[in-house]
Amino acid sequence: MYAQLVQSEGGKSRAEMTPREIAFQERIDRGEKIEPKEWMPEGYRKTLIRQMGQHAHSEIVGQLPEGNWITRAPTLERKAILLAKVQDEAGHGLYLYSAAETLGVSRDELMEMLHSGKMKYSSIFNYPTLTWADMGAVGWLVDGAAIMNQVPLQRTSYGPYSRAMIRICKEESFHQRQGYDIMMKMCAGTPEQKAMAQDALNRFWYPSLMMFGPSDKDSVHSAQSMAWKIKMNTNDELRQKFVDQTVPQAKYLGLTVPDENLRWNEEKGGHDFSEPDWAEFFEVIAGNGPCNAERLGARVKAWDDGAWFRDGLMAHAGKQEERRAALRLAAE
Amino acid sequence: MSSEWPLWEIFIRGQHGLNHRHVGSLHAPDAEMAIRNARDVYTRRNEGVSIWAVKSNDIVASSPSEKGPLFEPSNSKVYRHPTFFDIPDEVGHM
Numbered sequence: 001m002y003a004q005l006v007q008s009e010g011g012k013s014r015a016e017m018t019p020r021e022i023a024f025q026e027r028i029d030r031g032e033k034i035e036p037k038e039w040m041p042e043g044y045r046k047t048l049i050r051q052m053g054q055h056a057h058s059e060i061v062g063q064l065p066e067g068n069w070i071t072r073a074p075t076l077e078r079k080a081i082l083l084a085k086v087q088d089e090a091g092h093g094l095y096l097y098s099a100a101e102t103l104g105v106s107r108d109e110l111m112e113m114l115h116s117g118k119m120k121y122s123s124i125f126n127y128p129t130l131t132w133a134d135m136g137a138v139g140w141l142v143d144g145a146a147i148m149n150q151v152p153l154q155r156t157s158y159g160p161y162s163r164a165m166i167r168i169c170k171e172e173s174f175h176q177r178q179g180y181d182i183m184m185k186m187c188a189g190t191p192e193q194k195a196m197a198q199d200a201l202n203r204f205w206y207p208s209l210m211m212f213g214p215s216d217k218d219s220v221h222s223a224q225s226m227a228w229k230i231k232m233n234t235n236d237e238l239r240q241k242f243v244d245q246t247v248p249q250a251k252y253l254g255l256t257v258p259d260e261n262l263r264w265n266e267e268k269g270g271h272d273f274s275e276p277d278w279a280e281f282f283e284v285i286a287g288n289g290p291c292n293a294e295r296l297g298a299r300v301k302a303w304d305d306g307a308w309f310r311d312g313l314m315a316h317a318g319k320q321e322e323r324r325a326a327l328r329l330a331a332e
Numbered sequence: 333m334s335s336e337w338p339l340w341e342i343f344i345r346g347q348h349g350l351n352h353r354h355v356g357s358l359h360a361p362d363a364e365m366a367i368r369n370a371r372d373v374y375t376r377r378n379e380g381v382s383i384w385a386v387k388s389n390d391i392v393a394s395s396p397s398e399k400g401p402l403f404e405p406s407n408s409k410v411y412r413h414p415t416f417f418d419i420p421d422e423v424g425h426m
Contacts, residue, residue, distance in 0.1 A: 313365065
């Protein structure tokens with residue numbers, strides 16, 4: 001999940017709601033989409049900005065761990081594919097920023113909140129990508145976990161968010177498949193290559209499980225967000241689904257999921273598995289993960305270094321506009 | 333913080349001769365860059381054969397609060413739909 005620990009505003013009981021808020025909730029319950037200029041509770045607007053902002057930032061920061069391998073890809077074909085995937089992530093970030101902007105926040109404000117640390121991005125991107133096999137693990141596991149979350153979000157109540165998710169989901173399955181394809185190749189390779197794939201799975205397994213956020217019993221914001229349909233499933237539901245889907249895929253590769261408690265539970269019709277280390281998760285969210293400083297530093301540097309370029313293009317556009325105005329005047 | 337690039341709404345005509353359809357928005361300093369950026373953001377998979385970019389500020393939209401007065405009048409005019417008229421089976425396809 002690209003949005004973790006999104007704080008939800010509101011949480012009113014029906015008796016506390018104004019007639020307007022009740023009518024709004026009823027529209028959502030009927031499955032109607034809420035569109036930008038329509039009335040909405042302030043808490044709905046603020047929670048959405050937080051969630052969509054975090055989602056967009058995750059797409060953009062998510063380019064960095066993979067960008068690391070573009071120049072080191074083993075073949076020209078792999079390089080072209082990885083480049084296309086990273087470009088998609090940029091596109092996904094842009095769809096989501098635009099959708100968030102319809103709620104009255106500006107792009108510059110969103111950027112400022114990312115750079116100042118006021119808004120977060122997914123914890124997963126604070127882990128390093130050490131070998132080429134990590135490109136496989138990221139596509140397979142990280143994009144796989146993201147898809148788990150994004151597919152139901154296509155039905156979210158906010159129109160622009162829903163439409164952005166539909167576009168993103170269409171493109172995302174290529175990402176997961178290219179990752180799995182890398183893993184298949186590595187696992188069919190030399191013992192060293194297969195060991196590299198196993199090592200990547202070992203390092204990315206628990207951070208991927210963390211992507212869904214803490215257990216529902218500790219997640220205080222879920223209920224309101226689910227009533228508003230900006231969160232469609234609980235964190236535990238999605239995590240369970242992810243594990244059940246991924247375990248057979250690991251088996252096919254001949255890799256071992258690094259969890260000795262992992263076993264099929266016939267009764268519940270799903271796997272039992274170990275929880276990730278939540279203390280580590282909160283450390284990473286608090287900014288103390290292995291790559292937090294590097295990731296945020298790279299974003300801030302790109303923004304600062306690009307300022308002259310953004311300003312230059314604006315100045316050029318202004319001059320062109322003046323020139324056109326002068327020509328129009330002369331023609332009259 | 334410097335001045336933000338203006339927002340543009342992007343419309344794409346798909347392959348099959350349909351109308352240009354709104355696909356989303358983006359920021360660009362001018363019209364030329366809006367088209368270039370739209371190509372990269374919205375047509376990475378051959379989604380279109382033509383792009384329109386319109387400054388968001390130039391779009392005039394109906395207001396959600398006028399929804400009733402604007403659209404309700406057509407609700408009562410069901411005879412505008414062909415299914416309003418019963419044509420006997422013997423008449424054949426019409």
